[in-house]
Amino acid sequence: MFIKLYLVAFAVFFAIDMVWLALVANKFYQKHIGFLMKSEITWIAAIIFYLFFIAGLVVFVISPALEKHSWKHALLFGALFGLITYATYDLTNLATLKDWPVIVTIVDLIWGMVISASVSVVTYLIAVRILL
Numbered sequence: 001m002f003i004k005l006y007l008v009a010f011a012v013f014f015a016i017d018m019v020w021l022a023l024v025a026n027k028f029y030q031k032h033i034g035f036l037m038k039s040e041i042t043w044i045a046a047i048i049f050y051l052f053f054i055a056g057l058v059v060f061v062i063s064p065a066l067e068k069h070s071w072k073h074a075l076l077f078g079a080l081f082g083l084i085t086y087a088t089y090d091l092t093n094l095a096t097l098k099d100w101p102v103i104v105t106i107v108d109l110i111w112g113m114v115i116s117a118s119v120s121v122v123t124y125l126i127a128v129r130i131l132l
Contacts, residue, residue: 004131005058005066009123013054016115025111032101054119057081061120062127071124078120079113086112 029037061081065074090105 001131002058002063005062005123005127006054008126008131009057009062009119010050010054012122012126013050013057013115013119016118020111020115028107029104032104035099036097053085056085057116057120057123061116062123065120065124066127066132071121071128074120074124075117078117081120082112082114082116083109085116 057078061074061077065071065077086108090108093100094102094105
């Protein structure tokens with residue numbers, strides 16, 4: 001079941017994140033931290049992030065929500081997982097990097113909560129209707 005949940009969550013996360021990156025994030029990050037950005041993305045690092053992050057969502061959020069038969073659990077713990085994981089990156093940057101913008105941290109924390117909660121709930125609903 002893990003593999004099926006993982007593949008669904010990966011597809012949902014990728015679709016949502018691509019919309020975010022294409023429509024909002026690129027301009028936002030360019031404006032606020034463009035001075036730190038590379039001209040080319042290191043794809044292997046991005047792919048590893050996706051692989052680990054989705055595994056975390058499935059193990060710590062989606063599977064427990066299915067066991068509890070609760071989309072609300074998926075929503076709440078998805079948001080919490082997103083907050084904690086994105087905070088790890090952003091608050092560390094805020095603490096250690098010169099001129100790291102607070103607005104980037106705030107937007108990232110909100111985005112982490114939104115995408116994680118969304119992916120968790122959508123994956124939960126797909127699993128309940130199709131996989132189970």
